[in-house]
Amino acid sequence: MDIFQTNKNQKRLVIIGGGFAGIELAKRIDTKKFEVLLLDKHNYFTFQPLLYQVATGGLEPDSVAYPLRKIFSKKKHISFRLAEVFKIDTDSKVIETNIGFIPFDILVIASGSTTNFFGMDQLQKNALSLKSVTDALDLRSFILQNFEAALLTTDINLQKRLLNFVIVGGGPTGVEVAGALAELKKSVLPNDFPEIDSQLMSITIVESGANVLGVMSDFAQRKSKKQLEEIGVNLMMNTQLVSYDGRDAQLKDSSTTLSASGKIETSALIWTAGVKGNIPAGLKPDLIVKGNRIVVDDFNGVKGVKDVYAIGDVASIEKGAHPMLAPVAMQQGKNLARNLNRKNENEWKPFSYFDKGTMATIGRSRAVADLMFNIHLKGFLAWMSWLFIHLMLLVGFRNRIIVFINWMWNYFSYDRAIMLIVRKYNKKSEP
């Protein structure tokens, strides 16, 4: 079946990736001018900021993701195909996918990012990460399986190892996972696993920098540190992970806080310390820069390649790379759509990032937020703002209602009800 039903006034626009960037572009593109084909290897959009709540039993996966077809089901001239892109050929203007060759007039690469293990294969094999819905479900199964395993032994050292959660990376994801695990320790573990001494559970953030939330304000860094300590999260700053074999995390320390061996005994290591661009094959190697991103000009055009653009995490603007954040991705999608909709290329506007602020939750009723106009919040007020903004950002009205009810439930019951081990997580090496 020919995917494109282009009329003579339309160009074929192919978007690779249905994330924040790709969706924003598709939503705003002028379909009188473009026949749009959106490709993604999943049939759903993932709202990544809430994945940590899926991993810790607070939300269903189905309420933080949304079927891509449904977003565009009312729109003519926008099609979706479930497809994996193997290779891009920018000269012949065709991409190779598992559903065949697809020609394009304009190509937008919005394939996002994936966990970066920096080539440490042993770490990749043994650590958990949190970039996709399946990652989150694996982590949920893994946490519950470790709790169950801790019940089956009288060896207190093995129990400690199973319950010693080490999060490497003190960015927003690391901090939010740590906060949610601290809630599990406080409210869920004592109820659901009364036979386990919940004090054996330990949560540690290992961060190579001097502070958690290094991308945020000094205020946020100080307050988040304080709030994390209040809920019992251990902080190991200026510390780098060297290796992890599934039993012991080997650390390198630039201060003196480490034990002589520099080891932490843990069979639960969560890696949130790096992401890298997710680039389809076929681009010239000199287009790929730091963080495995594609170098683009001020208009998100891939350097020296006509009619090919990159937006979101995968794009790195030559004059100054932006952080790999959802707001950047959304704004780049919006800006590119507006430019493509314009008649004359000399009317195009360069991308400029408008920073609306950054926020992170730290368990129940605690958060930090850097907002516009130099407003910095902490505690309950920051937490309420976080809840409200994320509820509004969710895709789908049904999802909003379900998330809202789950949050109310979690808040008033102190429980986390969504605790099914639907698919067993098979640990690759024994604890």
Place this chain on the structure above:
Amino acid sequence: MDIFQTNKNQKRLVIIGGGFAGIELAKRIDTKKFEVLLLDKHNYFTFQPLLYQVATGGLEPDSVAYPLRKIFSKKKHISFRLAEVFKIDTDSKVIETNIGFIPFDILVIASGSTTNFFGMDQLQKNALSLKSVTDALDLRSFILQNFEAALLTTDINLQKRLLNFVIVGGGPTGVEVAGALAELKKSVLPNDFPEIDSQLMSITIVESGANVLGVMSDFAQRKSKKQLEEIGVNLMMNTQLVSYDGRDAQLKDSSTTLSASGKIETSALIWTAGVKGNIPAGLKPDLIVKGNRIVVDDFNGVKGVKDVYAIGDVASIEKGAHPMLAPVAMQQGKNLARNLNRKNENEWKPFSYFDKGTMATIGRSRAVADLMFNIHLKGFLAWMSWLFIHLMLLVGFRNRIIVFINWMWNYFSYDRAIMLIVRKYNKKSEP
């Protein structure tokens, strides 16, 4: 860790299986007399009557299942362990599991039932079934993948084959799946997959008996037939499946409705035509009767084996086997708990099944119900009764709210929103 913390007045009661029967027993047992250990290979209870809605995108898996630990978290003397039972030794009174040997004073086998393919390996390899949460998620992925695949071909025969849903078995599960698929055809397929001609989708129930819902009243059989035909489901009665290779279903027909070849071209066959008891190894072969069930006396005691009981689907009362239904399982669990709680064995009461009725939905706003006092309902009223009763039977208040909201959503939007292919279903042979 010793699982049992029995005091001198307590006996060790082990329950294998956290389904309707096992849970009902555990809830009602006198924990002054018994220290209870509940074992299940999943950490959750599955509300099987709603699995078909998970498979067709109407409900999240997390709202039809409930963590077993949470059911008993407030109860002392009831423990849960995630465990697979390998073998029962009724002489030494010990069971062998993947978490070690577990001794018992009293054993209750409540391990339920599983899909029965009657030894047809090729069928088992190629058909889908619907007995567990993972089955339901596989079926959901499978349906969506077939829709996606139908988009990629211009071969109309292949499209028809991909969209030809054949349900073998006209019991409640088969009828409910067929009804839900008819809703997908009518309301979801035209919106989400506008490029597919939805008339190519076809839904057929193949049933070896003369009528669907053979276990229900004549009234229900007639009305359900009418309602199924109204929503466009094809009925092939008096027809048996002989084989299925993933492409063609070979049928045997005792009437004359079949084409000469007796074949249906389908790559979407759902098998709901049989269940069999799920018996752990170790019981004497002469205890296992028709339907792979354990023969028990009127008190659900395993014939000739002291202190070992079987309840629910896995149990077959010698004087007259009951159908494998949730109400039977629940009532047997309740009756056995009451008997075990009694002081004297001569006070024990034999099990007698109190039939409160049977019901089945047939898509949107349609259903049939046989109730007590010879009341028979059909249509909207039966459908509302079905919704209300199933909402009340759900475990967990949160689940009830979420299911209620999803039902409201599905009803008013005509949509099915929970359509994620979270884990790809890998078909074992090509269409």
